[in-house]
Amino acid sequence: MKWRSLILAALRSIARNKLRSLLTMLGVIIGVGAVIALMALGRGSQADIQAQIAGLGTNLLIIHPTSSQTAGVRAGSGTLNTLEIGDVVILEENATLLQDVSPVIRVQEQVIAGSSNWNTQVNGVSVSYRQIRNHLMESGEFFSERDVKTRNKVAVLGRTVANELFPGQDPVGVQIRIRNVPFTVIGVLQSKGQSSMGQDQDDIILAPWSTVLYRLSDGKTVRTIMASAVSEEQMDEAKAEIRTLLREAHRIPAGGDDGFDIRDQSEINEMLTRITGTLTMLLSAIAGVSLLVGGIGIMNIMLVSVTERTREIGIRMAVGARPGDILLQFLIEAMILSLIGGIIGILAGVGGAQLLGALMGTAVMVSPLVICGSVAFTAAVGIFFGFYPARKASRLNPIDALRYE
Amino acid sequence: MDPIVLRDLSRTFAMGDTAVHALRGVSLTVARGEFVAIMGTSGSGKSTLMNLLGCLDQPTAGDYVLDGVHVSRLDRRQLADIRNQKIGFVFQGFNLLPRTSALENVELPLLYDRTGRIADPRRQALAALDRVGLGDRIHHEPARLSGGQQQRVAIARALINQPAILLADEPTGNLDTHTSVEVMAVFQELNRQGMTILLVTHEPDIACYARRIIELRDGRIVRDEPVAGPRLADSDLAAWPVSGGGRP
Ligand SMILES: Nc1ncnc2c1ncn2[C@@H]1O[C@H](COP(=O)(O)OP(=O)(O)OP(=O)(O)O)[C@@H](O)[C@H]1O
Ligand SMILES: [Mg+2]
Numbered sequence: 001m002k003w004r005s006l007i008l009a010a011l012r013s014i015a016r017n018k019l020r021s022l023l024t025m026l027g028v029i030i031g032v033g034a035v036i037a038l039m040a041l042g043r044g045s046q047a048d049i050q051a052q053i054a055g056l057g058t059n060l061l062i063i064h065p066t067s068s069q070t071a072g073v074r075a076g077s078g079t080l081n082t083l084e085i086g087d088v089v090i091l092e093e094n095a096t097l098l099q100d101v102s103p104v105i106r107v108q109e110q111v112i113a114g115s116s117n118w119n120t121q122v123n124g125v126s127v128s129y130r131q132i133r134n135h136l137m138e139s140g141e142f143f144s145e146r147d148v149k150t151r152n153k154v155a156v157l158g159r160t161v162a163n164e165l166f167p168g169q170d171p172v173g174v175q176i177r178i179r180n181v182p183f184t185v186i187g188v189l190q191s192k193g194q195s196s197m198g199q200d201q202d203d204i205i206l207a208p209w210s211t212v213l214y215r216l217s218d219g220k221t222v223r224t225i226m227a228s229a230v231s232e233e234q235m236d237e238a239k240a241e242i243r244t245l246l247r248e249a250h251r252i253p254a255g256g257d258d259g260f261d262i263r264d265q266s267e268i269n270e271m272l273t274r275i276t277g278t279l280t281m282l283l284s285a286i287a288g289v290s291l292l293v294g295g296i297g298i299m300n301i302m303l304v305s306v307t308e309r310t311r312e313i314g315i316r317m318a319v320g321a322r323p324g325d326i327l328l329q330f331l332i333e334a335m336i337l338s339l340i341g342g343i344i345g346i347l348a349g350v351g352g353a354q355l356l357g358a359l360m361g362t363a364v365m366v367s368p369l370v371i372c373g374s375v376a377f378t379a380a381v382g383i384f385f386g387f388y389p390a391r392k393a394s395r396l397n398p399i400d401a402l403r404y405e
Numbered sequence: 406m407d408p409i410v411l412r413d414l415s416r417t418f419a420m421g422d423t424a425v426h427a428l429r430g431v432s433l434t435v436a437r438g439e440f441v442a443i444m445g446t447s448g449s450g451k452s453t454l455m456n457l458l459g460c461l462d463q464p465t466a467g468d469y470v471l472d473g474v475h476v477s478r479l480d481r482r483q484l485a486d487i488r489n490q491k492i493g494f495v496f497q498g499f500n501l502l503p504r505t506s507a508l509e510n511v512e513l514p515l516l517y518d519r520t521g522r523i524a525d526p527r528r529q530a531l532a533a534l535d536r537v538g539l540g541d542r543i544h545h546e547p548a549r550l551s552g553g554q555q556q557r558v559a560i561a562r563a564l565i566n567q568p569a570i571l572l573a574d575e576p577t578g579n580l581d582t583h584t585s586v587e588v589m590a591v592f593q594e595l596n597r598q599g600m601t602i603l604l605v606t607h608e609p610d611i612a613c614y615a616r617r618i619i620e621l622r623d624g625r626i627v628r629d630e631p632v633a634g635p636r637l638a639d640s641d642l643a644a645w646p647v648s649g650g651g652r653p
Contacts, residue, residue, distance in 0.1 A: 005516055046428065052595075181572070221429040312499070312502055312503075314500070315500050315513075316502075316517070317485065317488075318494060318496075318565075319463055319488065319489065319513050319514040319517065319562065320486065320488045320489020320490070320514055320517040320518070321485060321516075322486070322518045323481050323482060323485070324482070325517055327483075380498060397460040397461075398461045399461045402461070402496070402500060
């Protein structure tokens with residue numbers, strides 16, 4: 001039997017019972033629509049988060065000591081339990097796979113400007129920190145190597161700090177006091193907004209590490225070293241290099257514990273993947289249930305259709321339709337019914353996602369893969385649930401079918 | 406080889422507790438190129454016999470050998486192919502597809518033709534409709550055709566696949582005399598070209614266009630004889646009185 005006439009016959013019989021066909025498709029329409037819409041919204045917000053992570057700085061590596069808090073038991077000889085400024089210098093001078101290296105000396109301080117005051121985090125960093133974290137200047141400028149060398153008391157404010165201390169004013173050139181040490185504000189950072197963890201990334205003051213280390217901290221301890229690898233592909237090699245260099249520098253014997261820990265964004269990405277994974281599972285469950293319901297609807301209506309058209313089946317068989325021809329005819333009809341439902345569902349889903357996205361202000365991303373997948377899946381649902389009715393039709397006895405009233 | 410050989414064929418229908426014996430041991434041989442009229446009272450088993458001959462139904466007992474093949478040994482698929490290739494069937498109740506144009510109804514058997522032996526199906530279908538005088542009704546659906554017109558669509562459909570055997574169950578039951586004779590003219594023409602034809606009819610006038618008459622009664626053959634000097638539909642039409650023309 002010719003495909004064209006098969007498909008035509010199927011379309012005709014679907015069109016003959018428009019309302020019934022539409023109601024039958026409803027399950028598939030709702031299922032596919034819901035999945036497409038949620039998928040588009042989910043992917044959109046995932047892309048938002050990924051953009052935020054990229055804003056954290058590209059190829060970022062964060063080095064922490066691991067053992068300084070666990071007192072007593074562990075610290076064997078040669079174990080690194082604090083990072084020091086010398087480690088930064090070693091990495092700067094010897095690492096080949098690192099673009100930039102910066103210590104981060106972190107103190108939480110009360111900051112006073114005139115009559116206002118604000119408690120915030122003061123980070124002592126090097127000039128390259130700006131590249132590592134992708135900070136852009138809103139006004140003024142970042143400090144220079146000279147400021148670091150001469151331990152100049154200059155500060156760059158995050159947007160939130162600037163807002164709190166100098167509402168509606170440009171703070172550049174103004175003096176502030178951090179634990180009674182006067183600093184001159186030389187710049188304001190562009191806002192980075194909230195981090196993916198919901199932290200305000202603008203509630204911060206950056207100053208030369210040397211100034212913070214010797215004026216505000218203990219003159220020795222570096223809490224964190226941040227570095228950027230030369231490329232995303234070489235993150236792992238860069239990590240290995242850091243490990244080797246630091247172990248050598250601290251003369252950690254082979255087999256000894258590192259005493260430090262190097263993290264990168266892949267962990268944040270992993271967490272995100274876990275969240276997306278849960279979301280995907282949820283979506284799959286919705287899709288599964290609704291397509292099951294839709295499929296049963298299709299099966300039901302196909303059974304009705306086979307009964308209604310028993311005589312037609314008899315006539316077709318009488319003029320030479322093989323059982324396989326009848327099977328194919330009803331399978332194709334079920335498949336097309338499901339497919340049309342799927343396509344309407346896709347349109348409704350995309351439309352719904354756009355609407356919701358516009359209302360909630362989130363990005364909407366419709367992936368062609370998901371659309372192709374839905375089309376294939378609904379076709380499969382039609383075939384699966386259409387099979388039983390179609391087989392029933394194909395097994396009819398010609399003369400019984402012809403006599404059917 | 407005779408195309409149709411029946412040996413002691415019976416067909417019994419179970420109706421609850423009772424059994425209806427529609428055919429009780431029919432033996433019959435039909436040679437190639439024969440034109441047989443089957444007569445008999447209502448309920449005598451004519452349609453039952455036609456359904457068996459058309460491979461639409463299976464006998465309860467007995468043998469049906471079609472072109473040397475035992476039909477009872479064929480599977481559903483082979484039976485379908487036989488119906489498609491060898492047999493043209495005109496049903497007593499027309500059995501046209503509803504909401505489908507006359508043309509598409511006529512083309513239906515070709516949809517299932519796998520041999521591709523019929524070139525240009527559309528032209529064949531139009532020609533078949535023309536032959537039964539429905540060239541101007543090709544896009545009408547059965548609901549918009551008269552009983553006689555539907556019957557003629559059914560005849561055209563039976564002829565479309567150029568079958569070797571034509572089985573027609575009261576093909577003129579709904580036709581006026583003139584149109585009936587026209588249909589018989591078509592049948593006689595096909596028969597001259599070698600088609601084997603079995604025709605069920607109530608009307609003795611129609612039966613004598615055939616060359617052999619079989620009469621059934623209570624599921625048995627009670628008469629089987631050649632027609633002495635069958636009538637010629639063509640000459641009857643030529644001599645038809647002008648006023649009596651029954652063409653709709
Ligand atoms: N499917 C069936 N179930 C039960 N009985 C049947 C069935 N088909 C036919 N019969 C019975 O078999 C007998 C023969 O029926 P059949 O249709 O062959 O008669 P017929 O000779 O074609 O009559 P008519 O001239 O009225 O068409 C009838 O008594 C009928 O009731
Ligand atoms: Mg009958």
